[in-house]
Amino acid sequence: MSKYENTKEMSDYYHNGFYYGQFQETKSLENMISFLKETHSSPLKPDFKWESEYKDTFDLKPNAYSYNKILLDFIFEQKIPQMLISQTGFSDLVLGDINIRKVFPGSVYMGWHRDTYKYNHEIAVGRTPPLQKIIFYPNLDAKRSLQLKVLPGSHHHVFKSKLIDKLQILFSGSKNIFSSNNNFLLFDSALFHAVPELTEKSGSIRVFFNFCHSAQLSLFKGREDLHREYLERCKTIFPLNSPPADLSI
Numbered sequence: 001m002s003k004y005e006n007t008k009e010m011s012d013y014y015h016n017g018f019y020y021g022q023f024q025e026t027k028s029l030e031n032m033i034s035f036l037k038e039t040h041s042s043p044l045k046p047d048f049k050w051e052s053e054y055k056d057t058f059d060l061k062p063n064a065y066s067y068n069k070i071l072l073d074f075i076f077e078q079k080i081p082q083m084l085i086s087q088t089g090f091s092d093l094v095l096g097d098i099n100i101r102k103v104f105p106g107s108v109y110m111g112w113h114r115d116t117y118k119y120n121h122e123i124a125v126g127r128t129p130p131l132q133k134i135i136f137y138p139n140l141d142a143k144r145s146l147q148l149k150v151l152p153g154s155h156h157h158v159f160k161s162k163l164i165d166k167l168q169i170l171f172s173g174s175k176n177i178f179s180s181n182n183n184f185l186l187f188d189s190a191l192f193h194a195v196p197e198l199t200e201k202s203g204s205i206r207v208f209f210n211f212c213h214s215a216q217l218s219l220f221k222g223r224e225d226l227h228r229e230y231l232e233r234c235k236t237i238f239p240l241n242s243p244p245a246d247l248s249i
């Protein structure tokens, strides 16, 4: 018997590598959904545009966080910084970037992959340590549809050979993540995940909140305003010696 006591939340997150959480049903959630509906269907404000990185997939550029203050307000009103600590156990996570993406049928299916991995490479590929990502897949047209698949626990089960590593997909049960106006997905980006083919004719929208450890902020160059504001606001909720609040950039 260990002398260390773990909470159920941290234990589950450590084991599974993801958490399917529920937003608080407050005005902030209503505002966020209205904002996303409008962003999805109306022309963008001047100086912003949709830029395609993958086929039939469009990201809000130059950046989402300065497009509307509601995105950062939402994080704090929904008590996301507190939730991140209680799930992951990391108290130094900082919001590195926010991305809003529109996806249309025909977009490239992204098969099973990890964002961070090291097979026979000399050096790991992707960001290390892995990011802790929150994705919100609202169902704006009220139809629930499959958005992502994740393989629970796979961030701990890594084989040296990519081929053998991928074999575990065949015998481990995956979890389907559907669009929802009340839920979000938090996951460790070393976890195996796959983006299925999307079928909504009118397209769908999703928001990514990418969190990293405070020492990794340099990975998000050009986002310093966001980091500064996030850390400033953390000071009001973690007034005593909280690592994110202590960091000065």
Ligand SMILES: [Fe+2]
Binding pocket: 113, 114, 115, 193
């Ligand atoms: Fe990915």
